[in-house]
Amino acid sequence: xxxxxxxxxxxxxxxxxEMQLRDYCINVIKETYGKFxxxxxxxxxxxxIGNLNSKQGGENEKLIFKILKRGExxxxxxxxxEMDLVDGGLRYDLTVPLVRFYANHANExxxxxxxxxxxxxWRADRPQRGRYRQFMQCDIDILGEPSNLAxxxxxxxxxxxxxxxxxxxxxxxxxxxxxxxxxxxYSGFAEEDYDTVFIILDKMDKIGADGVKAELVESGFAAEAxxxxxxxxxxxxxxxxxxxxxxxxLGDFLEPEVSQNLSEIIDSVRATKxxxxxxxxxxxxVRGMSYYTGTIFEIAIPQFGGSCxxxxxxxxxxxKFTGKDVPACGFSIGFERIILLMMENGFxxxxxxxxxxxxxxxxxxxxxxxxxxxxxxxxxxxxxxILVARMNKNKKFQxxxxxxxxxxxxxxxxxxxxxKQ
Amino acid sequence: xxxxxxxxxxxxxxxxxEMQLRDYCINVIKETYGKFxxxxxxxxxxxxIGNLNSKQGGENEKLIFKILKRGExxxxxxxxxEMDLVDGGLRYDLTVPLVRFYANHANExxxxxxxxxxxxxWRADRPQRGRYRQFMQCDIDILGEPSNLAxxxxxxxxxxxxxxxxxxxxxxxxxxxxxxxxxxxYSGFAEEDYDTVFIILDKMDKIGADGVKAELVESGFAAEAxxxxxxxxxxxxxxxxxxxxxxxxLGDFLEPEVSQNLSEIIDSVRATKxxxxxxxxxxxxVRGMSYYTGTIFEIAIPQFGGSCxxxxxxxxxxxKFTGKDVPACGFSIGFERIILLMMENGFxxxxxxxxxxxxxxxxxxxxxxxxxxxxxxxxxxxxxxILVARMNKNKKFQxxxxxxxxxxxxxxxxxxxxxKQ
Numbered sequence: 001x002x003x004x005x006x007x008x009x010x011x012x013x014x015x016x017x018e019m020q021l022r023d024y025c026i027n028v029i030k031e032t033y034g035k036f037x038x039x040x041x042x043x044x045x046x047x048x049i050g051n052l053n054s055k056q057g058g059e060n061e062k063l064i065f066k067i068l069k070r071g072e073x074x075x076x077x078x079x080x081x082e083m084d085l086v087d088g089g090l091r092y093d094l095t096v097p098l099v100r101f102y103a104n105h106a107n108e109x110x111x112x113x114x115x116x117x118x119x120x121x122w123r124a125d126r127p128q129r130g131r132y133r134q135f136m137q138c139d140i141d142i143l144g145e146p147s148n149l150a151x152x153x154x155x156x157x158x159x160x161x162x163x164x165x166x167x168x169x170x171x172x173x174x175x176x177x178x179x180x181x182x183x184x185x186y187s188g189f190a191e192e193d194y195d196t197v198f199i200i201l202d203k204m205d206k207i208g209a210d211g212v213k214a215e216l217v218e219s220g221f222a223a224e225a226x227x228x229x230x231x232x233x234x235x236x237x238x239x240x241x242x243x244x245x246x247x248x249x250l251g252d253f254l255e256p257e258v259s260q261n262l263s264e265i266i267d268s269v270r271a272t273k274x275x276x277x278x279x280x281x282x283x284x285x286v287r288g289m290s291y292y293t294g295t296i297f298e299i300a301i302p303q304f305g306g307s308c309x310x311x312x313x314x315x316x317x318x319x320k321f322t323g324k325d326v327p328a329c330g331f332s333i334g335f336e337r338i339i340l341l342m343m344e345n346g347f348x349x350x351x352x353x354x355x356x357x358x359x360x361x362x363x364x365x366x367x368x369x370x371x372x373x374x375x376x377x378x379x380x381x382x383x384x385x386i387l388v389a390r391m392n393k394n395k396k397f398q399x400x401x402x403x404x405x406x407x408x409x410x411x412x413x414x415x416x417x418x419x420k421q
Numbered sequence: 422x423x424x425x426x427x428x429x430x431x432x433x434x435x436x437x438x439e440m441q442l443r444d445y446c447i448n449v450i451k452e453t454y455g456k457f458x459x460x461x462x463x464x465x466x467x468x469x470i471g472n473l474n475s476k477q478g479g480e481n482e483k484l485i486f487k488i489l490k491r492g493e494x495x496x497x498x499x500x501x502x503e504m505d506l507v508d509g510g511l512r513y514d515l516t517v518p519l520v521r522f523y524a525n526h527a528n529e530x531x532x533x534x535x536x537x538x539x540x541x542x543w544r545a546d547r548p549q550r551g552r553y554r555q556f557m558q559c560d561i562d563i564l565g566e567p568s569n570l571a572x573x574x575x576x577x578x579x580x581x582x583x584x585x586x587x588x589x590x591x592x593x594x595x596x597x598x599x600x601x602x603x604x605x606x607y608s609g610f611a612e613e614d615y616d617t618v619f620i621i622l623d624k625m626d627k628i629g630a631d632g633v634k635a636e637l638v639e640s641g642f643a644a645e646a647x648x649x650x651x652x653x654x655x656x657x658x659x660x661x662x663x664x665x666x667x668x669x670x671l672g673d674f675l676e677p678e679v680s681q682n683l684s685e686i687i688d689s690v691r692a693t694k695x696x697x698x699x700x701x702x703x704x705x706x707v708r709g710m711s712y713y714t715g716t717i718f719e720i721a722i723p724q725f726g727g728s729c730x731x732x733x734x735x736x737x738x739x740x741k742f743t744g745k746d747v748p749a750c751g752f753s754i755g756f757e758r759i760i761l762l763m764m765e766n767g768f769x770x771x772x773x774x775x776x777x778x779x780x781x782x783x784x785x786x787x788x789x790x791x792x793x794x795x796x797x798x799x800x801x802x803x804x805x806x807i808l809v810a811r812m813n814k815n816k817k818f819q820x821x822x823x824x825x826x827x828x829x830x831x832x833x834x835x836x837x838x839x840x841k842q
Contacts (some may be wrong), residue, residue: 003742004469005525008509011465013522015529019461023451032443035774037808039437039826040444044555044788045466045541046432046486046511048425065467066489067509067716070545076506079497085506088429090467099822101434104426108436110822112810120466124491134465147811149781160716162800264786271791272571272798321424353456360570370692373573376695380456387458389533390568401531405460 008123010133016405022136022339024349026118028164029138029333036157038116040144043097047118048089051100056317058289058374060092063123065133076408090122094139095317095330102143103322112144114153130340139311141330142317150329151265151295154311155279156272158331163275165338166347167301170308172269173282174297176262177312181247182254187229189221195290197221197229202286209233233283241281256340262295291317297331304341309333354384356409357402359391363415372413431546431554437826443557443595443760445770447539449585450559450754456580459537459561464518466541467509472521477738479710482670486554511543515560516738516751524743525563533565535574539756551761560732562751564739571750572686572716576700577693579720579752584696585766586759588722591729593690594703595718597683599731600667603675604704608650611643612675616711616753618642618650623707630654654704662702712738718752725762730754775805777830778823780812784836793834 007013016020030040052064066086068074079085091097094117102113112343125133140157141294155172180201184194193240200215207215209230216226232249241244243266247259262281269279287296287310296312311331319325358376360369376386387407392398399410428434435443451461467692473485487507500506512518515538523534539559546554561578563571575594584590601622605615621636628636630651637647653670660666664687668680683702690700708731715746717733732752740746779797781790797807808828813819820831 003521003524005474005477005521005743007465007521007525008467010801011467013465013525014463016460016462019463023461027448035806036775037778037806037810040440041437042435042440042443044428044432044434046429046543046555050431051424054424065491065509067511068487068503069488070486074503076454076503077498079788082489082495082497085497088486090488100424100426100428103424104428104434105436110826111813111819111837114808122467134467145811147783149790149809149811152790153809156794156798209671267787268791268794272794274802320601322426355458357458362568366688369573369685370572370689373693374578374687377577377695381695383456385456385458387535388570388574389458390566390570392532398532405531 008133010127012132012134018343020221020338021342023348024166025335025342029118029161030116032161032164033116033140033157036114036153036160038114038157040116040118041098041101042117042119043091043094043101045090045122047091047097047100049086049089049402051081051096052089052092054096054321056096056291056320057092060123063125064092065090065124076373083188092123093121094119094137094332095141095314097368098141098330099318099321101326102318102326104371106326112142113315115139115141115143117141132336136335138333138335139251139330140332141328143326143328145329146264146315146327148261148268148295150327151297151313152268152272154329155265155269155297156274158309158333159269159277160274160301160337161333162277165342166345167338167341168276170277170299170301172279172297173285173300174262174266174279174294175282175285177292178258178294179250179254179262179283180286182250183229183232183246184254184269186250187232188225189229193221196324200284201284202288204284215343236283240354241283250399259308265295289314295329299333299403301341303345304337306337306343307334308337352406354409355387355406355407356384356411357387357389357399359395359398359410359412361391361398361412363416364413368413368415429554433553433555434705436779439760439764441770442763442768446494446586446756446760446763450539450582451537453582453585454537454578455563457535457574457581459535459578461537461539462519462522462629463540464512464515466508466511466543468512468518468521470504470507472517473513475517475742477517477520477712477741478513481544484546485510485513486543486545511597513544515540515558515753516562516735519560519562519751520739520742523739523747527747533563533571536560536562536564542713553757557756559754559756560751561747561753564747564749566750567718567736567748569682569686569689571748572718572734573689573693574611575752576686576690576718577695579730579754580690580698581695582754583651583699583720583759587766588759588762589697591698591720591722593698593700593718594706595683595687595700595716596703596706597679597716598713599679599715600671600675600704601707603671603679604650604653604667606669607674608653609646610650614642619707621828622705623709625705642771657674657704662704664702667704686716708733710735716750720754722762724766725758727758728755729758729762732759773827775830776804776808776826776828777832778808778810778820780810780816780819780831780833782812782833782835785834789834789836 067088069087108408121137122134213226213230243263245257265298292312293315294313298310299308301308313329315327376388379386488509490508542558634647634651664680664684712735713733714736715734719731720729722729734750736748796808800807
């Protein structure tokens with residue numbers, strides 16, 4: 001028949017071993033974030049196409065899986081363009097749906113509202129190794145909290161969770177959009193060029209300081225500005241990446257409360273952290289999304305090249321949708337990367353029940369079968385995991401397969417127990 | 422702006438109180454099914470449109486949310502019909518994806534394979550109260566087990582789970598497609614008419630025995646057959662719905678192993694059940710899907726009119742996809758109905774942590790802020806749920822809101838503690 005055994009292009013089936021790890025991580029995440037007062041919410045996977053195309057999703061808006069209109073609304077003969085055919089799409093992130101959710105339910109929610117979302121998102125990206133078109137995101141957001149208490153709580157909650165999942169010695173890189181801007185202004189770049197400058201600065205990891213400088217000049221910026229900009233980074237490094245030093249250097253280009261605010265976040269997190277990690281001011285951190293208005297941060301895990309999550313403050317996004325600004329700040333864990341790293345590291349899930357397989361000879365039935373099942377029920381009540389299965393013809397192979405699944409004990413039940421002994 | 426605050430038609434946002442209950446239920450389900458050796462798997466929410474339209478989904482195939490082709494593959498100018506425009510769709514159940522999954526991975530899976538799936542499905546049904554176009558299904562299936570051990574394990578696992586969720590005095594109604602057929606044959610109906618007869622029989626709950634009889638005659642069946650059929654049900658009731666009595670009555674119309682097999686399931690479940698419920702043979706149970714080949718069963722919960730879940734044996738479905746039959750049997754819980762009932766009954770989630778809100782006056786910062794956060798971190802380590810938030814201007818209202826969220830204790834932190842006391 002027409003069945004295609006493979007999942008659709010770019011998406012994957014999840015087998016039992018990986019699912020067990022995912023379920024474990026989700027439980028740790030929900031429990032830990034719960035302790036910080038984050039409450040789970042869920043939105044539909046489908047959003048109206050108008051919401052998805054609202055310019056908040058940046059490049060992701062080009063990658064939407066669109067959903068065909070149904071019934072009378074679908075008029076194929078008169079359709080002139082794609083948008084005539086569709087009315088919804090699969091969400092490409094959890095932030096746009098969160099903002100819609102908040103706009104819809106603000107009256108029913110406490111203030112501040114601390115939301116936890118774990119859910120799939122879809123992007124029709126070019127398929128590549130380790131990146132899928134359906135993947136899970138795990139976001140926490142605080143809406144309605146203007147002070148840096150939001151950043152402190154988000155960073156402590158996320159790092160405590162990562163610690164509980166066995167990660168240590170990772171680094172939280174933190175920066176501020178307003179510091180980024182002040183450094184550019186100080187160096188003589190024009191405000192309308194900031195975004196272009198930051199896109200080039202964002203390549204620092206890959207092309208180094210000299211590369212950034214060269215590309216700035218190539219892009220038509222004044223060599224003087226590029227020089228001053230790169231010297232500022234050099235001096236800042238020489239001064240231990242000190243926020244206080246930078247604030248003094250930038251003078252009137254930066255409001256004092258911005259640097260104080262950032263320093264307080266870094267100091268508070270250092271003083272109260274519950275797991276082993278470092279938090280450092282990183283003036284080269286840019287983060288792609290243009291909707292960020294203040295602090296931005298990222299998780300760098302040594303075993304893993306890129307970022308394993310990040311976030312920041314986006315105080316103007318709710319207002320763009322509802323007409324009334326609401327302070328907002330979020331932190332997203334790169335769930336799929338975390339799972340990948342844990343599998344590569346051979347992470348052992350703690351507190352697993354004892355796994356016992358009861359193998360029953362084919363002819364066992366009636367009262368004898370009831371006895372075996374009753375025994376299994378009793379063992380389950382005592383906390384064991386009991387697989388009750390018919391004995392296969394090739395018992396040895398069956399046991400090998402079950403051993404791979406983690407079964408350590410086998411009990412065999414025969415129709416005539418005495419005969420077999 | 423263009424933002425639509427509402428979720429798309431027929432789908433819903435899930436608020437924190439309901440999410441907490443859903444998360445609790447999912448954990449109980451995963452833990453309990455786990456004890457029976459069921460392992461979680463997941464498939465993508467999107468399936469190829471060919472798989473979804475493979476005639477296994479019955480009426481649901483008319484309700485598919487279809488996904489538009491992308492890039493060069495989408496040729497709007499030359500598209501003549503809907504199917505030229507789409508390449509995928511959102512799954513309408515978890516059974517078709519499971520069978521595809523099994524076909525794709527059978528070599529990597531143990532035999533028998535006991536799968537647990539909890540996931541959303543989508544159906545573009547007419548929206549109505551309490552029914553949504555995105556809803557969660559929770560299925561367990563055993564693939565590769567030909568004996569009634571599959572049915573016994575599925576029913577015990579599902580009923581144990583329902584018991585742990587606080588349900589009792591519910592009824593598992595069980596029947597056999599082959600008994601349905603034998604009763605129809607015995608009464609004189611022709612084999613090609615069975616499906617029509619069963620569709621009418623399925624209305625017994627609503628129109629009663631007289632109604633069924635009248636509709637059979639109206640539909641053109643011989644009054645003699647309708648009479649004999651309804652008398653058989655009457656006699657069976659008078660004989661306590663005994664499977665053994667029916668088997669003798671039906672004689673050669675029913676293979677003896679069918680009734681023995683069914684009786685053994687009922688007896689074994691009664692003898693080993695771990696929660697309070699009844700299992701009864703119900704000769705009027707039909708279940709809609711034509712793919713069932715043997716036992717069929719349903720959960721009836723007294724507080725709730727309709728079915729809260731069901732399943733059965735479908736030994737021929739894998740073969741229709743792969744060319745090689747594999748015995749298969751599944752049981753699906755009506756997750757959304759279970760949640761609805763639990764909310765209506767005011768179910769209290771056990772083992773909740775103590776919820777304490779720390780309210781911090783606006784001016785608190787620096788070392789004093791660190792002290793407060795450190796205290797919160799310590800309490801979290803000890804198992805409490807601590808919300809750290811800035812004190813709102815209207816402190817009374819803030820506390821009222823938090824009380825609604827389940828916070829029982831409030832601790833207030835001021836910039837100058839002594840002054841305030």
